[in-house]
Amino acid sequence: MVNVSIRNLTFTYPQQSRPVLNAVNASFPAGQFSLITGVSGGGKSTLLKLIAGLLPSDTAGITFNDRTLTAIPATQRSRTVAMLFQEPSTQFTMDTVANELQFALENQQVPANEIPQRLTAALDFIGITALRDRKLMHLSGGEQQKVALAIIVAMDSAVILLDEPFASIDPATRLVLLQRLAQLSREQGKTVILADHDLSGYTDYVDRLTVLTDGQLTHLSPTATQDRLATFAPAKLRLQHVTVPADNQEALIQGHQLSLTANDRTLVTPQNLGFFAHHTTLITGPNGSGKSTLLRALVKLGHYQGEITYAGTDIHRLKRRRYARQVALMFQSAATQFLNVTVDEELALSLKNSFADHFTPAMATQLLTELNLADHREQIIYTLSSGQQKKLQLLCMLIMAPDVLLLDEPFKGLDYQSLQTVIRILKDVQRDLDLTYILVSHQLSGLDTFADYHLQLTDQHFVYRGVSA
């Protein structure tokens, strides 16, 4: 049982003038599930990394049962505190699930004869025994997060930190993880601190909500916590305006007997599938089911079986360079899409290469301001928060204005305010330039008036949902 307390903690990133955290005071008692919320780029990740001791800094203000992390011997620290990262694939050293677990337990100097049993128990607790010998790189993001939690369970860390762990995870996996976390805090007295900007679905699990605004933390009372969580009622997550495309409607992109596989695993069984011009199609489905694989196949980046045609021509017969003007993908990882160093340079590149004559530098500035990025024009992209990077990436891709823009989790890491702005900008540009959007998103709030079609992937098959037009 470990209580975390923070006293008068201030943190400023090098080369930035404003502190991200300003004289923060807070306490996170053992046996409680605490949720930290706040706008994207507000310092939630920074706070968690400081608690975990992953940022080089003077952290005398953070104590675990009145001991600072530096006072705890290095080999004992992972028993005290462990962290689950936002990006599922970046938290492993080894190749397979069992090897990674074994690595973590060996680091803790668990006697060799106890390791197999601890390993099995942790996998059982999370319910992923079947994944034991699978390659980590071949697992979906949700499965990887389950493995990461299993490792923390095996390490028996007293304080469990989670940084936006559900950012690209389907509701079912999220529910399993939340149940296990609540169990860990209530039954085993673990201190669970989770940072998330999306507050939906926490009502039954979270003990206390903490709000991070302007570098300050405020703990909410239990009543205030429940009130705040209720504003994210699941009723808002329903899509009520989507229609099913008519049978005779002509598709711009057409899959013929299209099927998808990943590492010998069938994702989608052969089917015909059309995407329609000048509309917004939202694709949903469990994580790891093949949504991103489909988007990659559509831009000729992944393997698929069958045929995909664009305006009647097999995409394999289209020149890559020319096709990139017609169908472009906004990648899930924002950094992939950047080619320069500063925000301004990146925008200038998009303006120069844009496929449409629509955007002017003045318009770009206007959009930057709307996205709260105007103060960051000279900043190095890679020092932006993940939410800010996402907004800049979206802006760059919109300015490129390809005929069809594929968006893979475009709202990942965005706070509610940014989400509203981004959706409005997407709508405006679509209206002005007659673009076609195909997007994959787990984040569904605010999409009701945006999506025209809803394509659902269940049981290895895509089906359009909604009322008949």
Add this chain to the structure above:
Amino acid sequence: MNPSLKLALLVLVALEISFTHVWTVNVVLIVVSLILMLAGHVSVKRLALLTLIPAFFGGALVWSLTLRGTATTHFLLVIFTRMVAYVYMGGWFAQTTDPLTLTRSLEQNAKLPSKFAYGFLAAFNLMPKIQAEVSTIKAAAMMRGQVLHFWSPQLYFKVILAAMNWSDQLAAAMTSHGFVEDAPRTHATTIPLVARDWVLLVGSLILVQIGLFVGLP
């Protein structure tokens, strides 16, 4: 054979044939490596690649030396077989050694500090990721109207940036999973180092010495 001793054997023999001029020993090493690779179920495609690449470069070297006309046939034969022998021995090692077992062996048997052993493993695990990253970066750039070729500095800038990012993430991941530099670790999987391994190492080395001694002009 124990991976650490296997590595030691490879390095020692490679060093020796670098300084000696006995083509028959090189041929024997090629044949032995080939047999060991066949026994280790290395695919025919891999074997073909391992043969064609040194044959091409070795052939080119021999041809150019012949044109200059100063080298003896014996020397050309040594140069060519040496090149193939290097690649075949390297191929035998790479194709029949599991990186994780090698890492554990280096840590446990060779007493290499764990940060080097696991650093090596992490770098190895990064390889396929780098390949995938390069094609993704190229595609992503094309979607922004920029064509990147394999000689484009921007491509390398992006890849290095990605690699640096991964190394930070990897360091955080290792720390988060309890890895502490220079701290003792337990080993749930022990890599055996038995008398047979030493016999194989010493025996092989003796055989190579005899071959070199007999074969020396």
